[in-house]
Amino acid sequence: MSHLLKPYKIDKKKLTDLIDELCKEYRVIAPIRDGKKILFEEVKSGKDAMLGREALLHFTNSQKSPKELFFPQCDCLFSYEGKGSDLKLKEPEAPDKKTVMFGMRPCDARSVEMLDRVFLQEGREDPNYKRRRDNTIILTIGCTKPGSTCFCTSMNGGPFSVEGGDAIFTDIGDSFVVEAHTIKGKDLLGEQLSVEADDESLKKAAEIRLKASDLIKSKVNAKHASEKPMLELFKSPIWDTVHEKCLGCGVCTFFCPTCSCFDVVDEKTADGGDRIRIWDPCTFPLYTKQASGFNPRPTGKERIRQRMLHKVKYTTTSYGEMSCVGCGRCVLNCPVNLDIRQVINTLAGGSGA
Ligand code: SF4
Numbered sequence: 001m002s003h004l005l006k007p008y009k010i011d012k013k014k015l016t017d018l019i020d021e022l023c024k025e026y027r028v029i030a031p032i033r034d035g036k037k038i039l040f041e042e043v044k045s046g047k048d049a050m051l052g053r054e055a056l057l058h059f060t061n062s063q064k065s066p067k068e069l070f071f072p073q074c075d076c077l078f079s080y081e082g083k084g085s086d087l088k089l090k091e092p093e094a095p096d097k098k099t100v101m102f103g104m105r106p107c108d109a110r111s112v113e114m115l116d117r118v119f120l121q122e123g124r125e126d127p128n129y130k131r132r133r134d135n136t137i138i139l140t141i142g143c144t145k146p147g148s149t150c151f152c153t154s155m156n157g158g159p160f161s162v163e164g165g166d167a168i169f170t171d172i173g174d175s176f177v178v179e180a181h182t183i184k185g186k187d188l189l190g191e192q193l194s195v196e197a198d199d200e201s202l203k204k205a206a207e208i209r210l211k212a213s214d215l216i217k218s219k220v221n222a223k224h225a226s227e228k229p230m231l232e233l234f235k236s237p238i239w240d241t242v243h244e245k246c247l248g249c250g251v252c253t254f255f256c257p258t259c260s261c262f263d264v265v266d267e268k269t270a271d272g273g274d275r276i277r278i279w280d281p282c283t284f285p286l287y288t289k290q291a292s293g294f295n296p297r298p299t300g301k302e303r304i305r306q307r308m309l310h311k312v313k314y315t316t317t318s319y320g321e322m323s324c325v326g327c328g329r330c331v332l333n334c335p336v337n338l339d340i341r342q343v344i345n346t347l348a349g350g351s352g353a
């Protein structure tokens with residue numbers, strides 16, 4: 001077993017074979033190209049994944065975050081049949097195959113740890129989330145070409161951070177150095193890979209990792225902002241104006257890998273129904289509207305303040321860490337360019353990103 005402690009190496013030409021092998025035993029999710037977009041989807045073979053070879057090896061990040069794998073946009077919590085007290089409940093079926101999530105970016109893997117804090121709280125584990133999480137092995141690919149809107153290094157992460165993932169691939173040219181950092185990752189790599197990384201490859205990988213952080217040019221003074229007193233942040237005059245251009249469309253929360261808010265609705269049929277959990281953005285007016293008609297966040301000002309301070313301050317107070325990984329998706333996709341980096345820097349007492 002000693003070789004399991006050493007990193008492996010895999011030739012890029014052998015990735016197809018690796019994914020073929022994984023597909024025999026696991027459900028494999030990998031980045032594929034769909035027009036101009038990169039999406040994470042199930043692939044049935046290495047060829048499937050390699051059709052998106054360009055995507056698999058040279059993408060900045062997927063348009064949507066891969067959080068859907070664990071926390072789908074619509075999730076049936078249970079179904080029921082019958083009426084009144086004569087109800088039969090049916091739990092969702094457990095997935096039969098283990099899943100390998102291949103090619104997640106390190107920022108998104110970190111975001112899974114943040115979702116864990118919400119859905120795997122001791123004694124209050126969410127069964128649907130837990131089942132999917134336990135059933136999944138996350139293989140990340142470190143970022144050698146980060147995007148211009150990536151700011152993970154300002155959010156306690158980095159292009160090769162390992163939190164949340166089970167093993168990480170480092171692109172060293174013709175091949176990858178592959179290192180496991182959990183038991184799940186070690187077991188999987190031990191099953192699938194056999195070539196140990198030589199010293200020269202390890203040296204190259206270490207140099208690439210070191211250089212990658214310097215490629216992140218977008219800097220945000222998040223630490224300073226998060227250390228400011230709660231009341232000072234809450235009462236900041238920035239909230240009087242920053243919301244003005246927000247359309248309340250919810251795009252920023254839908255794309256965000258760490259946003260975890262949801263609503264629960266019943267969809268009824270003639271003889272039963274489904275209880276469904278659906279994503280619900282805090283930028284929507286209905287999110288906090290109460291049955292009486294009162295809304296404690298009646299305007300965009302309160303709603304944008306909630307979104308921003310939740311990321312920067314509230315989770316820092318609750319969990320000791322901000323709930324933004326700096327993936328840049330909200331920056332890229334907001335139709336009116338409301339940029340969280342500028343908001344954080346202004347809160348910190350500086351200017352834009
Ligand atoms: S994406 Fe932009 S416009 Fe839409 S809710 Fe978020 S901040 Fe507002």
Ligand code: SF4
Nearest residue numbers: 256324325327328330
């Ligand atoms: S708030 Fe924006 S940058 Fe931060 S994790 Fe969410 S989408 Fe990414």
